[in-house]
Amino acid sequence: MSHPTRTDLSAWLDLWNHTDLPTAMWIDGEYRAARGGASAALVTPRDGGEIARLPLAAEADVDDAVRGARTVFEKGIWSKLPPRERGEVLLRWADLLEQHRDEIALLVSLEMGKPISDAWAIELRTTIGVIRWYGELADKLMDESPRGREGSVALVTREPLGVVAAITPWNFPMTLAIFKLPAALVAGNTVVLKPASQSPLSALRVAELAVQAGMPAGVLQVITGSGPVTGAALALHQDIATLTFTGSTEVGKQLLHYAGDSNAKPVWLELGGKSPNIIFPDAPDMAEAIRTAAWAISFNSGQMCTAGSRLVVHEDVRDQVVEGVVSHLRSLRMGDPLDPNTEFGPLASSRHRDDVLREVAKGIDSGATLVTGSADAPDRPGWFVDPVVFTNVDNSDRLAQHEIFGPVLSVISFRDEDEAVRIANDSDYGLGSAIWTADLSRAHRLSREIDAGLVWVNCFEEGDYSVPFGGRKLSGHGGDKSVHGLEKFTAFKTTWMKL
Ligand code: NAD
Numbered sequence: 001m002s003h004p005t006r007t008d009l010s011a012w013l014d015l016w017n018h019t020d021l022p023t024a025m026w027i028d029g030e031y032r033a034a035r036g037g038a039s040a041a042l043v044t045p046r047d048g049g050e051i052a053r054l055p056l057a058a059e060a061d062v063d064d065a066v067r068g069a070r071t072v073f074e075k076g077i078w079s080k081l082p083p084r085e086r087g088e089v090l091l092r093w094a095d096l097l098e099q100h101r102d103e104i105a106l107l108v109s110l111e112m113g114k115p116i117s118d119a120w121a122i123e124l125r126t127t128i129g130v131i132r133w134y135g136e137l138a139d140k141l142m143d144e145s146p147r148g149r150e151g152s153v154a155l156v157t158r159e160p161l162g163v164v165a166a167i168t169p170w171n172f173p174m175t176l177a178i179f180k181l182p183a184a185l186v187a188g189n190t191v192v193l194k195p196a197s198q199s200p201l202s203a204l205r206v207a208e209l210a211v212q213a214g215m216p217a218g219v220l221q222v223i224t225g226s227g228p229v230t231g232a233a234l235a236l237h238q239d240i241a242t243l244t245f246t247g248s249t250e251v252g253k254q255l256l257h258y259a260g261d262s263n264a265k266p267v268w269l270e271l272g273g274k275s276p277n278i279i280f281p282d283a284p285d286m287a288e289a290i291r292t293a294a295w296a297i298s299f300n301s302g303q304m305c306t307a308g309s310r311l312v313v314h315e316d317v318r319d320q321v322v323e324g325v326v327s328h329l330r331s332l333r334m335g336d337p338l339d340p341n342t343e344f345g346p347l348a349s350s351r352h353r354d355d356v357l358r359e360v361a362k363g364i365d366s367g368a369t370l371v372t373g374s375a376d377a378p379d380r381p382g383w384f385v386d387p388v389v390f391t392n393v394d395n396s397d398r399l400a401q402h403e404i405f406g407p408v409l410s411v412i413s414f415r416d417e418d419e420a421v422r423i424a425n426d427s428d429y430g431l432g433s434a435i436w437t438a439d440l441s442r443a444h445r446l447s448r449e450i451d452a453g454l455v456w457v458n459c460f461e462e463g464d465y466s467v468p469f470g471g472r473k474l475s476g477h478g479g480d481k482s483v484h485g486l487e488k489f490t491a492f493k494t495t496w497m498k499l
Contacts, residue, residue, distance in 0.1 A: 004101070004102055004105070004116075004117075004120045004340070005102070006102060006340070007340055008339075008340065009336060009338055009339040009340070012106060012109075012116055012338045012339075012340070013338060015102060015103065015106055016106060016110065016338070019103055019106060019107075021051060021052045021107070021110075021201055022052070022054075022200070022201055022204035022205055022208075023052050023053055023054060024054075024055060024204075025054075025055050025057060025061070025065070025204070025221075025222060025223050025224050026204050026207040026208055026220075026221060026222040027061075027064060027065050027068060027218075027221050027222075027223070028068040028217050028218045028221070029211050029216075029217020029218060030217070031204075031208075032055075033055050034055035034056055034057050034058060034061050034225075035058065035060050035061055035064075036058055036060075038055065038056040038058065039053045039054060039055050039056060040053065040054060040056050040197070040225075040226075041053055042054050042111065042198075042200070042201070044110050044111065044113070045112060045113030045337070045345070045346040045347065045348050045349065045382055045383050046110065046113060046336060046337055046338065046346065046381075046382050047381040047382055048350065048381070048382070048383070051110055051111075052201065054197075054200055054224045054225075055224050055225065056224070056225040056226065056229065056230065057223045057224060057225040057229075057230040057233075058225075058229065058230075058233070059229075059233040061223060061225075061230075062192075062223060062230060062233040062234050062237065063233075063237070065192045065221040065223050066163055066165075066192055066221075066234070066237050066239050066240065067239070068218045068221060069163045069190040069191065069192050069218055069219070069221050070162065070163050070190070070239055071218065072190050072216060072217070072218035072219055073160075073162055073163060073189070073190045077216050078185075078188065078190060078215070078216050078219045079160050079188040079189070079190070080188070081188075082139075083138045083139045083141065083186070083188075084138060084139035086138050086185065086186055086188065087134075087135045087136065087137070087138025087139055087186060088135070088138075088214075089135075089210075089213055089214045089215050090131050090132070090134055090135030090138065090182055090185065090186060090213075091131075091132060091135040091136070092213035092214055093131055093135075093209060093210050093213035093215065094128050094131040094132040094135060095213075096209045096212055096213050097124070097127065097128050097131065097206065097209060098128055100205070100209060101120065101124050101128070102120070103205070104124060104127075104174065104202050104205060104206060105119040105120035105123070105124050106119075106338075107201040107202040107205060108123055108124075108173055108174055108199070108201075108202045109337045109338055109345075110201065110337075110338075111170070111173060111198060111199040111200070111201045111202065112170045112171070112173060112198055112199045112348040113301075113337045113345045113346040113347065113348055113382065113383070114300060114337060114345055115337050115339075115340075115342040115343060115344070115345045116337060116338050116339070116340055116342070117340045117341075117342070117343075118299070118300070123172055123173075123174050123175050124174065126174075126175045126178070127174040127175055127178045127206075129465055130175075130178045130179060130182060130465055130481065131178060131181075131182045133182075133465035133466070134182035134183055134185075134186045134486075135182070135186070137186065137483070137486075138186045141158075141483075141486070143155065143156060143157045143158060144156040144157075148496070151498065151499050152496060152497060152498050152499060153496075153497040153499065154494070154495070154496055154497075155493075155494070155495040155496075155497075156492060156493070156494055157492075157493045157495065158187070158490035158491065158492060158493070159188075159490060159491050159493055160187050160188030160189045160489070160490060160491075161187075161189055161241035161242050161489060161490065161491055162189065162190070162239070162240075162241035163189065163190050163191070163192060163239060163240055163241055164180075164184040164189045164190070164191045164192075164240070164241060164242050164243075164244065164489060165191075165192050165193075165194070165234045165235065165237070165240040165242070165243045165244070166180045166181065166184070166191055166192070166193045166194070166243075166244050166245075167193075167194045167227075167231050167234065167235065167243070167244075167245045167246075167247065167255070168180070168193065168194070168195050168196060168203075168245075168246050168247070169196050169246050169247045169248075170195075170196035170198040170199035170348050171300060171303040171304065171305070171348065171405075172300070173195060173196065173199035173202050173203060174202050174203070174206065176246045176270075177193060177195060177203055177206075178206075179246070179270075179469065179480035179481055179485070180244045180246075180480055180485075181193065181220065183480070183481075183485045183486045183489055184244070184489040185215075185219065185220065186486070187486055187489040187490050189241070189489055190218065190219045190220070190221075191219070191220050191221070192221045192222075192223060192234060192240070193207070193220065193221065193222045193223070194222075194223050194224070194225070194230055194231050194234050195222065195224070196227075196247075197224070197225065197226050197227065197230075198348055198349055199348075200222070200224045203222050204222050204224070207220045207221070207222045227251060231251075232258060235255050235258040235259070235262075235267075236258045236261065236262045237262065238262055238263045239263075240263070240265055241265060242265055242266045242267075242268070242488060242489065243255060243259065243265050243266070243267045243268070244267075244268045244478075244480075244488065244489075245267065245268065245269050245270065246269075246270040246271075246305075246480075247270075247271070248271065248272055249271040249272045249403075249428075249429075249474045249475075249476075252267075252269040252271045252476060255267050255269070256269075266488065268476075268477070268478035268488050269476035269477060269478065270305070270469075270470055270471065270475075270476045270478075270479075270480060271305070271429075271431075271471065271474060271475050271476040272305060272403040272405075272429060272431070272474065272475060273305045273306055273307070273309075273403060273429045273430075273431030273432055273471060273475050274309055274310055274400070274401065274402075274403050274427050274428075274429045275296075275306050275307060275308050275309060275310065275429075275431055275432035275433055275434070275452070276308075276310045276312045276423065276424040276427075276433050276434075276450075277292075277293055277296055277308035277310065277311050277312065277433075277434045277436075277460065278312040278313075278414075278420050278424060278433070278434065278435050278436065278446070279293065279311070279312070279313045279314060279317065279321055279436045280314050280417075280420075280435070280436060280437040280439070280442070281314050281316045281317045282437050282438045282439055283317075283436035283437060283438070283458070284436075284437075284438040284458060285458075286317070286320070286321075287324070288458075289321070289436040289458075290320075290321055290324035290325055290328065291324075291328060292308075292434075292459070292460045293308060293311055293321065293325050293409075293460075294324075294325045294328035294329050295328075295460070296308030296434070296460045296461065297309060297311075297325075297329075297387070297407055297408070297409040298328075298329055298332055298344060298387050298407050299461075300345075301344060301345055301346065301347055301385075301406065301407050302387075302404070302405065302406045302407030302408060303347065303348060303352075303405055303406065304461075305431055305432075305475075306431055306432035306454065306461055307405075307432075308409075308432070308434060308460055309403070309404065309408065309409060309410065310395070310400055310410055310412055310423075310424075310427075311325070311409055311410065311411045311412070312412050312413075312414055312420055312423050312424060313411060313412075313413055313414070314413070314414060314415070314420075315413045315414065315415055318391075318411070318413045321411075322371060322389065322391055322411055325389060325409070326371055326372045326389055329372060329373075329387040329389065329407075329409075330372060330387075332344040332387065334378070334380075334384060334386075336382075337382075344387070344407075345382075345384075346382035346383040346384045347383045347384070347385060347406060348383070349383065350383050352383070352405070352406070353377060353383035353384070353385060353406075355406075356385055356404055356405070356406035356407075356408065357375050357376070357377060357385060358375075359398075359399075359402065359404045359406070359408060360373065360374070360375040360385075360388050360408060361375040362398060362399075363388075363390050363393075363398070363399045363408070363410075366397055366398065366399060367392070368390040368391070368392050368393045368397065368399055368410070369390060369391045369392045370388070370389075370390055371389040371390065371391055372386070372387065372388065372389045373385070373386040373387055373388030373389060373407075373408070374386055374388070385406060385407065386407075387407040387408075387409075388406075388407060388408040388409065389409045389411065390408070390409065390410050390411065391411045392411075393410040393411060393412050394412070395412050395423045395426050396426075397410075400412060400427075401427065401428070403429070417442060417445070417446070420446070421446060421449045421450065424446075424450050424451075424452075425449075425450065425451045427473075428473060428474040429471065429473055429474050429475045430451045430452040430453060430471050430472035430473040430474075430475050431452060431453055431454060431470075431471035431472075431475035431476075432452060432453075432454045432456070432460075432461070432471075433450045433452040433454065433455050433456070434455070434456040434457070434459070434460045435447065435450075435455065435456070435457050435458075436457075436458055437457075437458070443457045443458075451472060451473065452471065452472060452475075453468075453469075453470045453471040453472050453475065453479060454469065454470075454471070463481075465481055465482065466481075466482050466483075467481065467482050468480065468481055468482045468484045468485060469481045469482075
């Protein structure tokens, strides 16, 4: 299926009318309220209206979920299943998601405001694809038997760890959870997932589908609640074997403290970014470079850890590039995220919208030139901001150093290759980066010099399930996806036998 059958707003509103939104946590294969009954309203960025109430898990609820996952792990009904059978469950899970693709895309769009066409085509394609990829990998993994010494046999085996905790953000509620879950699951672990409080709906429904696909109850638990209470209780739990996190650098650092204060669990971090998108005058297709630069700051309304938020452009083509990018951004169809024609949706929460607008105001005060956009919200329902472009930004300015996590582009010009590299690397972050050039040697040189986990040449945000995704410096470590994404979810064991 390459297109949704629902092609207008009314068809999606109709689906919403006929969909029961989850209102409880998914623990041990059933929906459950918090023990104390606490709950919070979930509002949609579409118009700020309440769409559901979800439990606020306290420490006792987190404990229930971890204990359930631990019990199932110890029973061995998942951890000791032949890998091929675990893989088959994942493949059936992917098939079920394909069948429920409209419904899950609807939940993503409702909970965090992503345009429904992007939720369906991009978020769900990746989600289903990653699950399938790990399902197919399940029975193709090998242990090692190094030659060791005469008179002995050495085995290096990999074993599951136990209960894995996953804490995920709201910007790609499905994709970023699924970058972690199938890898942890296929390795034989059980998982407790805490999605962002803004976007729990899709995660809950997808966990329910896992049980329908044959995953034993308790293997994948989903708890809901705030970061500082529910997330902290999970991160501090003594029975969590490893913690995998995607979110802000600030919270990532806090999680390292929690690990030190509890059982010294390993913590794997996918954090923020301020990715440089570097355009040389010899870009092989300048029109494509310009279109992509606009996409890299406006897709998902700029709420991307890899957003190309620093446009590092050679001074000879700067005016042409800026003019083209601004014209693309102004032509984006802003609107109701449930309308399939919408290209640019609202931000995920009113607080986040206010934070982004505050950063735009600071940018104006800093003396940078505002070429398009505004520090005021457009007059329409939902938490929208207009795409913003600043020129005359110095790379040391806050606009170029601080992750804004919205559609705010800073244009920084350079004169030669060395200066471009210096600008690219002058950042606390090291997640994405892009280079536009027809010079093969230059592309290789820069790809070696740029201190980032991801380098795209003549494209942006491209990739595949077979390559890892992750950063360096304050962008984190321990990439997700690919065979490397599995490593953090297993423990080595060396068995040495004297014959
Ligand atoms: P966030 O850090 O505020 O929240 C992420 C998750 O952590 C949520 O589930 C939240 O409830 C939880 N959390 C918050 N405080 C916590 C605490 N004290 N203890 C335990 N858990 C806690 O991030 P966000 O606003 O949801 O997402 C935006 C951030 O995520 C941006 O910085 C963005 O760059 C980053 N991000 C990184 C990647 C990547 O792969 N590198 C991908 C997407 C987003």
